[in-house]
Amino acid sequence: MSNPDFQDIKNYKPSKNEEFMNPKQLSHFKKKLTIWRNQLVNDAKSTINHIQEDSNKVADIIDRATLEEEFALEFRTRDRERKLINKIDKTLHEIELGNYGYCKTCGAIISLLRLEARPTASECIDCKTIAEKKEI
Numbered sequence: 001m002s003n004p005d006f007q008d009i010k011n012y013k014p015s016k017n018e019e020f021m022n023p024k025q026l027s028h029f030k031k032k033l034t035i036w037r038n039q040l041v042n043d044a045k046s047t048i049n050h051i052q053e054d055s056n057k058v059a060d061i062i063d064r065a066t067l068e069e070e071f072a073l074e075f076r077t078r079d080r081e082r083k084l085i086n087k088i089d090k091t092l093h094e095i096e097l098g099n100y101g102y103c104k105t106c107g108a109i110i111s112l113l114r115l116e117a118r119p120t121a122s123e124c125i126d127c128k129t130i131a132e133k134k135e136i
């Protein structure tokens, strides 16, 4: 899975000095999420093509096991991509609703730094840390 390519986002950087989630910031994150989503959709397409090409090539029985392993891996990748796309869709919906950037657990502002690194973040770092500790 390739990392999001945010290069085509213009030089605008959300700043702490601006009002949190002003229209400019919202459109920045919306753009970022949309670019990321498009990229994932493209990746997913190429995964499917790859699987189809490989299926056509299966001639050698010895290669089958290897190929099946490879398919399993690609399907897992595809599954991850699909989940991520869902999450991005949910996040884009949050932007529409005006909830974006606020922790779903405690309601605190999620730092811009965190959102830049992880635009799908729906929890502040504190709540996320607590949740992760519970998982262990």
Ligand SMILES: [Zn+2]
Pocket (backbone or CB within 6 Å): 103, 104, 105, 106, 107, 108, 123, 124, 125, 126, 127, 128
């Ligand atoms: Zn929180």
